[in-house]
Amino acid sequence: MDVTRKKRDMLKMYYGHSQEALQDQGAATADPCNINGAHFEPDIYLGKLLKERSLGELMDKETEMVRHIKALDSDMQTLVYENYNKFISATDTIRKMKNDFRKMEDEMDHLATNMAAITEFSGTISNTLQDRRQQITKLAGVHTLLKKLQFLxxxxxxxxxxxxxxxxxxxxxxxxxxxxxxxxxxxxxxxxxxxxxxxxxxxxxxxxxxxxxxxxxxxxxxxxxxxxxxxxxxxPAETLCQDFLSQSVHSSALQPSEHTDILEFVDCGCNGFLSNVCLVIASYNDLFLNRQQDDEQLDAIALKKLVSFVNDLMELYFGYVQRRVLLEKETGDNTILVRALDRFHRRLQAMNKLLPDTDFSRAGTEIVSRAARDRVSHYLHSLQQHYADCLTDIRQNLAAPRMLARPDGNPLSDLLQGLNSSLLDQMKSVLSNLQAFIASDITFAMKPYFRGLFCVQDVRQGLVVAFLEHINAVCIEFCEAPSDKGAVPPALLLILSRLCLDLEQSTISYLLTLVDEQFMLDSSSVVTPASVLTAAARDTAQRLLNHYVRVQGLTISQMLRKSVETRDWLNTIEPRNVRAVMKRVVEDITAMDIQVGQLYEEGIRKERSSDSTKRSLSTVRPSAPTRTNWSYTPSTLDNSLMSNIQKLFSERIEIFSGVEFSKVSVLTGIIKISLKTFLECVRLRTFGRYGMQQIQVDTHYLQLYLWRFVSDENLVHFLLDEIVGSTLHRCLDPVTMETSVVELICERG
Amino acid sequence: MDDDAAVIYGLEFQARALTAQTAETDAIRFFVGTQSLRFDNQIHQIDFDDENNVINKNIFLHREGEIWDMKACTYDRNILATIYNTATSAKAEMRGMLWKVPEEFDTSLNDDNATVQSLQPLASLYSADHGDLKALMWHPSGDTQRLITLADNHILSWELDGPDARVSSATPLEGKGQPRFTTGAWNPHHNSSQIATANENAIRGWDLRSMKQTYCIESAHSQLVRGLDFNPNKQYYLASCGDDCKARFWDVRNCNEPVKVLADHSHWVWGVRYNNFHDQLVLTSSSDSRVILTNTSSISSEPFGHYDDEDEEEMCDKKEGLEDGVICTYEEHEDSVYAVEWSTADPWLFASLSYDGRLVINRVPRNIKYNILL
Known part of the structure; x- marks a missing residue:
């Protein structure tokens, strides 16, 4: 096993294949004693063996080595033999291949000759067919030409x-x-x-x-x-455009009938005229504009023609509409008008889409807002008319004799209530009528440029504020030119004064809140704030009341003046009666008291002394001589005395001064004016004894009745004392009448 | 001493009649006539010493009766005309008389126990046929010795020839309800050939040459007309005042409406007077015991003040200062002020008389004066 492995390794090493083997070998390479290593040094190895091993071992090693060498030799032989066989078979295969290729080359040559023959044939055929084909083409051409000619x-x-x-x-x-x-x-x-x-x-x-x-x-x-x-x-397209448009004029000619209902009118306009116009525009667009035209210029001209044509037509139409809308002035119903205007406005918006360059809706909105403004001014006018009618009514009521026949009733306050509520009702109904213009289903109501202007400028400013200002102006007119307008009944002044006061206290703020709510105004856009109006109303109320006082005062003054001027005070009989004019004065003042009492509160009175009813001329008498005395004192003395008297009467009495909004104050004003007149007239006359006594009786009578009307009875006393004092001065024979007699006469009269 | 303070002079009697000594242009002189039925009446000749702010007086007796109106002669400073009331227990008549005032003002008599002098009567202005005398007017320029009186309903023209006075013409005022004159004024323009009269609330203009009515302002005031005065520097302009507490200014060529209305008084206005030199200054006196000085530049003969090219800025200031309106309200009186007169010597000075016999001499506020002058 170990041996085979070694062999393979060596083969590997020989062919230089394996890296690993190389590396494994690495350790051994350096070792010169490794018999399989590349760096094997036989001498070193032998020397080493000789040195280290024993003889037996050396012997073993020697046998082992011999055995190894023999094994290696046999392996070598086997390898060489095997390789030789392979080499032989390879040589045989190559020889066989050489033979096969030679055969193939021959066949290829054959194919090439065949192809050449085919090409040759095909050339000949096409040459023969050439003529025929040309003829056919020609014939086909002639045929189409003939067809065309036939068509022609x-x-x-x-x-x-x-x-x-x-x-x-x-x-x-x-x-x-x-x-x-x-x-x-x-x-x-x-x-x-x-x-x-x-x-x-x-x-x-x-x-x-x-x-x-x-x-x-x-x-x-x-x-x-x-x-x-x-x-x-x-x-030529241009003339056609022209002709077409002029032709269309006839087809879309408008036949406005001014007698029809406004809604019908607008409907007719929308359905007849506007739809015709739309049709014309559409067909025109199709004909002249949307075509594939090369000529840009012509396009522009055509468009221009159309725009001017439509503009002319619309102008005409707007003219008609405007005229028609103006006719609506007289009728009272808004809803139909608003609906008509809405339809009109909507339809115009549709028009806009057709003709993008022009803006009819602006002109349309203009018409709508003008119509709205007309309505507002119409309403304002009718409100003013109503106000004038109310005033005429009141005047007639005041002039009617039954007014005087019912002293127990409260006719003035009834009239005031009537006036107040009728004005308020009228205003309310007008406002609710106008609300139709901003109903949520109306398209133009949603346009900010209509709505803002309409609500703020037209309704609030143009109607409510203008009407309130008108009321004020009319009232002030009554104050300013009384002589031109004929006699203004004083009661009317009183009613108007109270009306203005009511306006100031409640009605104005109520109306403005109502408007702000109904027309959804925010306070920032308000032009005239309520405070201005209320201030004006209060001012007017004050002026009217002052004027009332003045007029009534002058009426009584006139009576007193005539009575003093026309009498011969020197040659008069001993007084037996209070003069009739004094009774008349008291009667008139009582009537005024009732009048004012119906509209104004009582007011504050100064505390009066407990004996005021008992007060008689006796208190006057002692004062009269003292005052006569000082005027006779030499001028050296009168400085100190006069200053004393000045202190006594230091409070200056303003005769034609403004009054407060209370009955007592009004009556005080009237009485002050009357008595001051009396005083001035007395100073212009010269009295005999009985004349003076007559004045004495008259003033006592006045004193008996007038104190109850005024805020400060001392004022009456003071003025009456002045009158008696002045009469004493102007009397040739100042002998006063017995107080008891005076009282008796007054009680009897 | 504060020059602007009012100077007050008290009379013992009640008084209505006040006139400047018209022909006297050097000294500041006024005449005051008293009203007393039971005592002898007096005419006080008041001399105001401008430098020392002191009043000197000469007192003359007027025994004939209480004085209702008085006018100093325009051409002779020593002649005075009075309208007085002769009251007996049976009858009171208004008569007129011309008086001769002593030539020189006697300052030595100016102590408390002043001896009372008498006036020398010159001529009676009483015409028995024509009833009570209501007003009298001297020829405004004094060119001719002429005098006009208004009797109940007649205009009487008097020719004066030295001490004699005779009625040269009498023109009746016709109308329904027996109209009676209340007051009148002689127009100084147009050669002094026109007068204006007032009855009830109408003002009538008369041409003295033909004695025909030339114009008529039917309802000049809503009540009685109490006073009239012609603008001395601007023709056709007439001021009136009356019981409606207003003073109105008229251009007599347009009788339909006044050119200006003053409504600052709180009772009847008895007198209205243009300043003789600066006709934008108008005084009104009223029974609310006030005298009011008003600036009426807009309708005066010098509506924009004097132009001065050099300093236009100042001119603007001036304009501001000269805006129409009440300049000053004088409240020194305690009783009705029936008469107010400018001094004929000092254009910035005037006197007012209240019924309780208090004569007050006042000046135009200094800033206004400088405003007008500079």
């Missing part, structure tokens, strides 16, 4: 037939096919004849087509066909 010769009759059968498109197709040929060979007389004939028929055809084209009764589809054919017949 038959063309005029065919055309004629086609025209007769009204198969125009067929005719055109035939003609277009042959046109080129005819054109090419027109120098030949026969073709010329054909061409002339064809031309004749084609002209006829053209004529027919044209007449059909111009026929008013032909429908757009037929028209389109005509145009198509004419175009194929090389008619």
């Amino acid at each position: 010769f038959e063309l005029p009759t065919r055309l004629k037939k086609c025209i007769e059968m009204e198969a125009y498109s067929q005719a055109v197709r035939y003609y277009t096919k042959s046109r080129k040929v005819l054109h090419q060979y027109q120098h030949m007389p026969s073709f010329q004849g054909i061409q002339a004939d064809c031309q004749l028929h084609v002209d006829a055809l053209r004529e027919k087509l044209r007449s059909k084209f111009h026929d008013k009764n032909s429908c757009p589809k037929e028209l389109a066909e005509c145009v198509d054919l004419l175009l194929q017949l090389n008619e």
Whole structure:
């Protein structure tokens, strides 16, 4: 075993195959004593053996070595023998192959000669067939030519037939096919004849087509066909465009009837006019624009023509619509108008898609918002009218005698309530009417440029705010030019004043909130804030009330002035009665008190002294002499005295001053004006004894009745004292009447 | 001493009549007439010493009756006309009289126990046929010695010839309901040939040459018209005031509406006066016991102030200062102020008289004065 392995290893080593073997051997290579190694040194090995081994061992080794050498020799012999056999058989095989190849070469030569023969034959055959083939081709050519010629010769009759059968498109197709040929060979007389004939028929055809084209009764589809054919017949496209469009004008002519319902009108416009226009645009697009045209310029011209044509038409249409919408002014119902406008607006949007370059919806929205604005201004107008009517109503009511017949009722506050609620109702109904414009199913309501403008500018600003301002303006007019407008009933002033106050306190904010809610306005977009309006309303209320006080004060003043001016105070009899005018004054003031009381609260009164009812002229009397005294004192003294008196009366009385919104304040104002007038008039007269006493009686009477109306009765006392004092000054014979007598007269009167 | 402070002078009696001594242009002089039925009435000649802010006075007796109106002569500073009331127990009549005032103002009499002098009557202006005298007007320029009085419903024109006075013409005012004149004013323009009169709430213009009515503002005020004054520097412009608490300014060529309305008083306005030199300054007196000085530049004869090319910025400031409106409200009075008059000597000074006999001399605020002057 070990031996065979060794042998194989050595073989391997010989052929240099195995790396591993080489490496295994590596250790042994260096060993010169390895008998199988490459570096074996027999001398060293022998020497080593001789040195290390015993003799027996050497003997054994020697036998072993001999045995090995013998085995190796026999192996060598076997190998050589085997290799020799193989070499012999290989030589035999090569010899056999040599023989086979020689045979094959011969056969190949044979094949080559055969092929040459075939080629030769084929050449001869094709040479013989050549002539025949050329003839056939020629014949086929002649045949087609003849066919074509036949077609040409038959063309005029065919055309004629086609025209007769009204198969125009067929005719055109035939003609277009042959046109080129005819054109090419027109120098030949026969073709010329054909061409002339064809031309004749084609002209006829053209004529027919044209007449059909111009026929008013032909429908757009037929028209389109005509145009198509004419175009194929090389008619100039531009004129065709023109003709087509002008033809379409007739077909889409609008017959607006202004008596129809607006909805019907818009429907008619949409279905008739607009759809016609759409059809025209569509067919035009098909005919002139969407064709495979080489000529870009022509395309542009055609488009331009179309746009200007449509624009003209739409302008006309918008004009009609606008006029029609304007007619809607008078009617009250919004929903139909809104629906009509919506339909109109929607339809226009559809139009836009057809003609991309133009924007009709903008113009349409313009019309819609103008219509909305018209509605708003119409409503504003009607609100103003309503307001004016209300005022006229109130005036008539005030003038009616039954007003005075029911002193127990509350006619003024009833009127005010009526006015208030009627204005509010009217406003509410108007607002709810206008809401139709922004209903969610209306397309244009969703457009921000419509909605924003409409809600903020038109409704809130143009309607609500404008109306409130109008109310104010009308009220102020009443204050400012009373003489021009004729007598404004004072009660009306009072009612309006209260109305403005109500506006300020509740109605304005209520209305604005209502609008903001109904029209979904946010406070940021508001133009006129509520505070401005309420301030204006309060101002107006104040002015009206001041004016009321002034007017009523002047009425009583006038009465008092006349009564003082026209009487001869020097020559008058001893007073027995309170003068009738004083009673009238008290009556009138009482009436005013009732009037004001219906609309305004009582107001604050100053505490009055407990004996005020008992107060009589006796308190006046002591003051009168003292005051007469100081005026006679020399000027040196009066400085100190006057200053004292100044202190006494330091509080200046504003006669025509503004009043508060309360009954007492209003009445105080009226009484102040009246009594001041009385005072001034008394100062202009000269009195006799009895004249003076008459004034004494009159003032006492006034004092008895007027204190209850005013906020501060001392004011009345002060003014009445002034009157009596001034009368004493102006009296030639100042002897006052007994207080008891005065009281008696007053009680009796 | 503060120059702008008001100077107050008290009379013993009640008073309505106030006039500047018109023909006197050097000294600041006013006449005040008292109203008393039971005592002798007086005319106080007030001399205001501008430098020392002191009032000197001469007192003259006016025994004939209480003085309702008084006008100093325009051409002779020593002549004064009064309208007075002669009241007896049976009858009260309004009469007029011309008086001669002593030539020189006697400053030596200016102590407390002043002796009371008498006035020398020149001529009576009473015409028995024409009823009560309501107002009188001197010829505005004093070129001719002429005087016009308004009786109940007649315009009486008087020719004065030295001490004599005679009625040269009497023109009745016709109309329903016996209209009566209340007041009047003589137009200083157009050669002084026009006057304006007031009755109830109407203002009428008259041509003195023909004595025909030339124009009529029917409802000049909603109530009685109490006072009239012509703009001394701008023709056709007339101011009126009345019981509607307003002062109105009219261009008499357009009687339909006033060119301006002042509504600053809270009671009747009794008097309105243009400043003689700067007609944008207008004084109104009222029974609300106030005197109000108003700037009416927009309708005055010098609406934009003086132009000064050199400093336009200042001009702008000036314009701001001269905007229309109330300049000042004078509240020194305690009672109704029936009369207010500008001084004829000092254009920045005026006097006002209230019923309780208080005469107040006031000045235009200094800043306004400089605004107008500079």
